[in-house]
Amino acid sequence: MGDADRLREVGLRVTAARLAIMQTVRDGDHLDVDAIHRGVLDRVGQVSLQAVYDSLNALQRGGLLRRVEPAGSPTRYEARVGDNHHHLVCRECGKVTDVDCAVGEAPCLDPVSTSGYLVDEADVTYWGICPDCRSALDKEEPRRNAR
Numbered sequence: 001m002g003d004a005d006r007l008r009e010v011g012l013r014v015t016a017a018r019l020a021i022m023q024t025v026r027d028g029d030h031l032d033v034d035a036i037h038r039g040v041l042d043r044v045g046q047v048s049l050q051a052v053y054d055s056l057n058a059l060q061r062g063g064l065l066r067r068v069e070p071a072g073s074p075t076r077y078e079a080r081v082g083d084n085h086h087h088l089v090c091r092e093c094g095k096v097t098d099v100d101c102a103v104g105e106a107p108c109l110d111p112v113s114t115s116g117y118l119v120d121e122a123d124v125t126y127w128g129i130c131p132d133c134r135s136a137l138d139k140e141e142p143r144r145n146a147r
């Protein structure tokens, strides 16, 4: 099924900007809104940042895009939806990497007590240092020690 059909299926009007957003997000790797905006400008010309925000909200509500919001870094979007995968986030550079859920469905962690809540999701984010930043830090290490 193409993006135009997906948009219609969730009751969203098909526009060139929305199709360009879907394509940009799918081609990218957890892009933030500014990067998505640049991708849309490359594909269809003039579209305002506000229009991109509005469309991203509509696409997210329609379940076509997933919002990724690591604490302290810009909101990002991805087209991989519906599989309850999680994210590795680098503390140094903010890079976001997909990691499959070991259980596969939400909520994949049971709280010790639900306090009467109907729990439907556990927000799992793994924080650490990405391979690029690790090797950069390793190179810095000798100089640090020499001081």
Ligand SMILES: [Zn+2]
Residues within 6 Å of the ligand: 090, 091, 092, 093, 094, 095, 129, 130, 131, 132, 133, 134
């Ligand atoms: Zn990093």
Ligand SMILES: [Zn+2]
Residues within 6 Å of the ligand: 030, 078, 080, 085, 086, 087, 097, 098
């Ligand atoms: Zn992801």
Ligand SMILES: [Zn+2]
Residues within 6 Å of the ligand: 084, 086, 100, 101, 102, 103, 104, 108, 109, 124
């Ligand atoms: Zn999980």
